[in-house]
Amino acid sequence: MRANSARILAHLPKGTRLLAVVKAGGYGHGAVPVARAALDGGATSLAVATLEEAHALGGLVSPDRVLVMGGLTPAQAPPAAEGGWSIGVSSRELATALGVADHKVPVHLKIDTGMGRFGCAPAEALQLARLIDQSPGLELAGTWTHFASSESNDAMTKAQFALFTQTVAAFDVDPGLRHACNSMGAHNHPDFALDAVRCGISVYGCEWPGTVPALSLRSVVTHVKTVEAGATVGYGATWKAPGKRRVATVAIGYADGVFRARSNRGDVLVRGRRAPLIGTVSMDAITLDVTDVPGVEVGDVATLIGRDADQVITAEEVAEWSNTISYEVLTSIGQRVERRYAG
Numbered sequence: 001m002r003a004n005s006a007r008i009l010a011h012l013p014k015g016t017r018l019l020a021v022v023k024a025g026g027y028g029h030g031a032v033p034v035a036r037a038a039l040d041g042g043a044t045s046l047a048v049a050t051l052e053e054a055h056a057l058g059g060l061v062s063p064d065r066v067l068v069m070g071g072l073t074p075a076q077a078p079p080a081a082e083g084g085w086s087i088g089v090s091s092r093e094l095a096t097a098l099g100v101a102d103h104k105v106p107v108h109l110k111i112d113t114g115m116g117r118f119g120c121a122p123a124e125a126l127q128l129a130r131l132i133d134q135s136p137g138l139e140l141a142g143t144w145t146h147f148a149s150s151e152s153n154d155a156m157t158k159a160q161f162a163l164f165t166q167t168v169a170a171f172d173v174d175p176g177l178r179h180a181c182n183s184m185g186a187h188n189h190p191d192f193a194l195d196a197v198r199c200g201i202s203v204y205g206c207e208w209p210g211t212v213p214a215l216s217l218r219s220v221v222t223h224v225k226t227v228e229a230g231a232t233v234g235y236g237a238t239w240k241a242p243g244k245r246r247v248a249t250v251a252i253g254y255a256d257g258v259f260r261a262r263s264n265r266g267d268v269l270v271r272g273r274r275a276p277l278i279g280t281v282s283m284d285a286i287t288l289d290v291t292d293v294p295g296v297e298v299g300d301v302a303t304l305i306g307r308d309a310d311q312v313i314t315a316e317e318v319a320e321w322s323n324t325i326s327y328e329v330l331t332s333i334g335q336r337v338e339r340r341y342a343g
Helices: 002-011 021-028 030-040 053-054 074-084 092-098 121-135 154-169 183-188 315-322 324-332
Strands: 017-021 045-048 065-067 087-090 105-110 136-144 176-179 196-199 215-226 247-251 266-269 274-279 286-288 302-310 312-315
Touching: 002 030, 002 183, 002 315, 017 030, 021 324, 030 045, 030 053, 053 065, 053 074, 074 092, 087 092, 092 105, 092 121, 092 154, 105 121, 105 196, 105 247, 121 136, 121 154, 154 183, 154 286, 176 196, 266 286, 266 312, 302 315, 315 324
Parallel strands: 017 045, 017 196, 045 065, 065 087, 087 105, 105 136, 136 176
Antiparallel strands: 215 247, 215 302, 247 286, 266 274, 266 302, 274 286, 302 312
C-alpha cells in the first residue's frame, strides 16, 4: 500500500495530492490499516462513501481531510455537519441543509460531466458555488467530477475534463481543491491531475501497471479423496470425473467471496501449482482437481489470490473467471475471512 501510493504520486505532476479511496472496508482489505499505509505512502486525504465509513477513520487525519463522496439526503445533514468531514454536495437542497450548522462545514461541489449518478448540471454549477461561498455555515473546500470511462474511452474522458475545467474556469469564487481523476484517469492522463486525484483500485495494486497487489487470499485444504471415472462432484453434479482423479476440498465459498460464477472455472494454487476449480461453488467450500499436484494433503494452503512459489493469481484474473471486475472481487471478500496484516 505504501509503495503503491508513492508510485502513483511519482507518476503525477509534482505537488499533486492523493486522496486514497478507502470505502467499502478499504476495498475489502480493512479500512483503517490500509488508510494508515496509504497515508504513510504519501496520501494526504482519504475518501469514503458513507458517514459511518468516515466515522470509522477517526483519529487518522483531521476530519476535514476525509471526503464523504456518496450521495446524502438533507435528513443526513446534521450528523454530516457534526462530524467535521468534507461532504460531497450535488444539490442546493443538501447544501442548504448543511449550511444551518453553527460552524463552517467544508463541502466539495460535484459537477456531473457525463457519469450521470451524482453532481449538478454544469449550467447550475456557478450559482451553486456562489450559494456555498456566501453561506456562513459552508466552505467551498473543493470542486470535482468523476470520469465514466477513463479506462476505455479516451475521447469521452477528454470531453469530460474539458467540460469540467471550462465550467470551473467560469467561477467567480474560489473552487477550492479541484479533482477529477480516478485511478485510470490519473494513469492515462497525468496532465489532468489538477490539484488532486482520487485513487482507489490502484492503491491496492490492481489495474495500474507496476503496482503490487496488497492482498493475498488463502484458505486450507480440509479433505482429499480419490474418485473413479464417472464420479460427480458438487451441487447439480456439474462436474464428472473423466478418469481416476484426486479431489481436494477447500474451506472457502461464496459466503467468503468466491462467486458461484467460478463454478468449473479457473484455478487455485496448491503446493506451487495450479489446480482447476471443479464443480459448483458452495457457500462454504470449493473443490479442486489436484491430480497433477503431487502430495496434496489436509492442511495444505490453497491460494485463491496471490503468489505460491513461481505461480501467481491476480484479482484481475479472478475477475475474468467470475465475469466481473477486480473491484467486486476484492470488496466481496466476506467478513468471516480473517484479515492478517504485515509490514
